[in-house]
Amino acid sequence: MKWVIGIDLGGTNCVVGAVAADGSRVIGDHSRPTLPRRGEAAVIGELIAMAKITIDEVKRADPGAEILGLGAGAPGPLDIHRGIVVLTPNLGWTNVLLRARLSEALQLPAALENDANCAVQAECWVGAARNGQCVIGLTLGTGIGGGIVIDGKLSHGASDAAGEFGHMVIDFNGPICGCGNRGCIEAYASGVNIARRAKEMMAAGQQSALTAMSDNDPERVTAMLVYEAAASGDAVAQQVADDTARYLGIAVANLVNIFNPDTVVILGGVIHAGDALFVPLRCEVTARAFKPSTDACRIVPGALEGLAGVYGAAKAFLDQRASGVI
Amino acid sequence: MKWVIGIDLGGTNCVVGAVAADGSRVIGDHSRPTLPRRGEAAVIGELIAMAKITIDEVKRADPGAEILGLGAGAPGPLDIHRGIVVLTPNLGWTNVLLRARLSEALQLPAALENDANCAVQAECWVGAARNGQCVIGLTLGTGIGGGIVIDGKLSHGASDAAGEFGHMVIDFNGPICGCGNRGCIEAYASGVNIARRAKEMMAAGQQSALTAMSDNDPERVTAMLVYEAAASGDAVAQQVADDTARYLGIAVANLVNIFNPDTVVILGGVIHAGDALFVPLRCEVTARAFKPSTDACRIVPGALEGLAGVYGAAKAFLDQRASGVI
Numbered sequence: 001m002k003w004v005i006g007i008d009l010g011g012t013n014c015v016v017g018a019v020a021a022d023g024s025r026v027i028g029d030h031s032r033p034t035l036p037r038r039g040e041a042a043v044i045g046e047l048i049a050m051a052k053i054t055i056d057e058v059k060r061a062d063p064g065a066e067i068l069g070l071g072a073g074a075p076g077p078l079d080i081h082r083g084i085v086v087l088t089p090n091l092g093w094t095n096v097l098l099r100a101r102l103s104e105a106l107q108l109p110a111a112l113e114n115d116a117n118c119a120v121q122a123e124c125w126v127g128a129a130r131n132g133q134c135v136i137g138l139t140l141g142t143g144i145g146g147g148i149v150i151d152g153k154l155s156h157g158a159s160d161a162a163g164e165f166g167h168m169v170i171d172f173n174g175p176i177c178g179c180g181n182r183g184c185i186e187a188y189a190s191g192v193n194i195a196r197r198a199k200e201m202m203a204a205g206q207q208s209a210l211t212a213m214s215d216n217d218p219e220r221v222t223a224m225l226v227y228e229a230a231a232s233g234d235a236v237a238q239q240v241a242d243d244t245a246r247y248l249g250i251a252v253a254n255l256v257n258i259f260n261p262d263t264v265v266i267l268g269g270v271i272h273a274g275d276a277l278f279v280p281l282r283c284e285v286t287a288r289a290f291k292p293s294t295d296a297c298r299i300v301p302g303a304l305e306g307l308a309g310v311y312g313a314a315k316a317f318l319d320q321r322a323s324g325v326i
Numbered sequence: 327m328k329w330v331i332g333i334d335l336g337g338t339n340c341v342v343g344a345v346a347a348d349g350s351r352v353i354g355d356h357s358r359p360t361l362p363r364r365g366e367a368a369v370i371g372e373l374i375a376m377a378k379i380t381i382d383e384v385k386r387a388d389p390g391a392e393i394l395g396l397g398a399g400a401p402g403p404l405d406i407h408r409g410i411v412v413l414t415p416n417l418g419w420t421n422v423l424l425r426a427r428l429s430e431a432l433q434l435p436a437a438l439e440n441d442a443n444c445a446v447q448a449e450c451w452v453g454a455a456r457n458g459q460c461v462i463g464l465t466l467g468t469g470i471g472g473g474i475v476i477d478g479k480l481s482h483g484a485s486d487a488a489g490e491f492g493h494m495v496i497d498f499n500g501p502i503c504g505c506g507n508r509g510c511i512e513a514y515a516s517g518v519n520i521a522r523r524a525k526e527m528m529a530a531g532q533q534s535a536l537t538a539m540s541d542n543d544p545e546r547v548t549a550m551l552v553y554e555a556a557a558s559g560d561a562v563a564q565q566v567a568d569d570t571a572r573y574l575g576i577a578v579a580n581l582v583n584i585f586n587p588d589t590v591v592i593l594g595g596v597i598h599a600g601d602a603l604f605v606p607l608r609c610e611v612t613a614r615a616f617k618p619s620t621d622a623c624r625i626v627p628g629a630l631e632g633l634a635g636v637y638g639a640a641k642a643f644l645d646q647r648a649s650g651v652i
Contacts, residue, residue: 260488
């Protein structure tokens with residue numbers, strides 16, 4: 001069987017697995033914390049060690065295994081054609097030749113791809129957006145990112161920076177975003193800002209179960225905790241969750257009007273809120289976007305969870321090899 | 327020489343010309359007012375008559391002329407694969423088999439394409455966005471529309487409705503748009519809304535040269551008149567023009583962050599404002615969008631003026647023939 005090693009380099013965790021070249025299965029799925037303070041060489045060394053373990057596992061599980069190469073997903077901005085991580089503030093990296101270093105150490109051809117692009121492409125390949133031809137993926141985490149698939153292909157833009165959906169302005173008079181502008185969707189609906197809105201309501205004196213749930217420590221109020229409190233009926237948390245769905249609905253409606261996608265796939269921990277997120281979000285999109293576009297579009301949670309990055313990195317290798325990028 | 331007939335069916339005017347298949351020249355360029363009240367058959371009859379005159383001209387000018395086919399650009403929503411104008415409120419049309427009717431009457435293979443897509447694709451082919459691979463076009467007129475070119479190809483979306491940039495929300499608390507939502511960019515920066523903002527400032531008692539320029543008739547305050555007054559130093563008109571550039575800058579910054587295009591091309595009468603529009607617009611984009619994306623992107627006025635639709639319709643025929651749509 002043919003295999004591709006998929007490496008998902010995240011700010012918090014690294015995940016490595018071997019993906020069957022037809023997307024049918026994954027072997028390995030090792031996860032370790034990323035320890036950026038140890039420095040770039042140590043982090044890359046760890047990825048290489050995890051990949052070697054994975055390769056050994058594949059060879060044990062499938063004695064006829066052929067390992068075609070490896071794909072690595074990393075936070076941007078990247079230079080995909082040159083295989084370089086241009087800048088990754090979370091890791092403190094600048095102009096790291098990640099593709100070449102992985103390729104040399106593992107003696108395999110390698111590809112580099114943006115992490116959000118990997119996750120979205122994985123959902124198109126074997127996940128919730130399978131068979132989608134025009135797919136918009138929105139990754140909701142500490143920040144908000146995304147990926148664009150048109151005619152089944154990732155759209156990278158002119159300098160590998162396409163898909164920065166988090167900094168779409170939905171209210172130019174809105175709250176200040178980490179990027180310095182006002183009213184980006186990220187300033188409302190990233191994990192940090194979901195928690196911020198709940199904390200602001202509590203600081204304004206509204207009673208909430210979140211106070212007890214966080215042991216009265218505002219630092220412990222996270223987006224996850226807000227959704228947990230909302231599920232148990234807390235009014236403040238429900239308000240925050242409803243507002244989040246509405247803000248995201250405005251952003252998704254913009255994307256639906258812009259792209260007329262067949263699928264919008266939402267990724268990130270917040271999708272575990274399920275209907276509490278998706279029902280009001282879809283309502284907002286239906287109320288706002290053009291009918292021919294909403295009629296053509298399904299809005300779904302991602303299906304691959306923590307493996308999206310590994311699947312997507314492997315797929316990036318296959319796609320970049322097929323299109324001659326590597 | 328090989329030629330394609332280009333038909334640009336607009337709400338106000340129809341333009342028909344013959345375009346050399348290499349885009350090097352156009353013959354004809356006939357424009358007549360669209361008279362929708364006469365009914366669909368009369369409007370289509372007029373297009374056919376104009377096309378026949380154009381074909382005769384081509385044959386006179388180039389005795390060896392080979393006419394490959396015709397392309398028609400029309401306002402959407404369309405069904406491009408079936409060649410149908412699904413709905414055109416301005417013309418009062420529903421489910422008109424425009425492609426088949428033109429093709430039969432003129433005995434030529436035919437293609438149908440969205441009018442904004444035609445204009446943007448024309449600019450990519452022979453205009454201001456020439457050689458662009460990832461191009462976003464914004465058409466500013468009575469309404470605001472657009473087109474998306476990725477890897478040199480128009481992106482139509484799942485149901486031929488992609489590119490509705492006019493209904494991107496930039497302030498969800500903003501003024502009500504014709505679509506019923508609040509704060510779409512169209513509610514600020516379409517021709518109608520540029521004039522509206524000037525009239526509101528005048529109605530609030532601000533002195534403006536626009537009063538005399540419009541013979542004190544608010545109906546005669548148009549976006550064009552506002553830019554004329556701004557050019558002659560009128561403070562109210564300058565404020566409106568500055569605000570317009572800022573609003574458009576917010577929308578363009580969103581599109582630059584989303585697509586990371588190599589070119590944003592702005593089309594419509596308002597581009598005649600020149601630097602008065604483009605200088606503050608580019609400033610706003612640079613201040614707002616991500617640097618790797620603004621660095622990669624030029625923001626330019628369209629170069630083809632009234633012929634963009636004809637060139638683009640002809641190109642749509644060539645592209646749809648090459649890709650097997652027709």
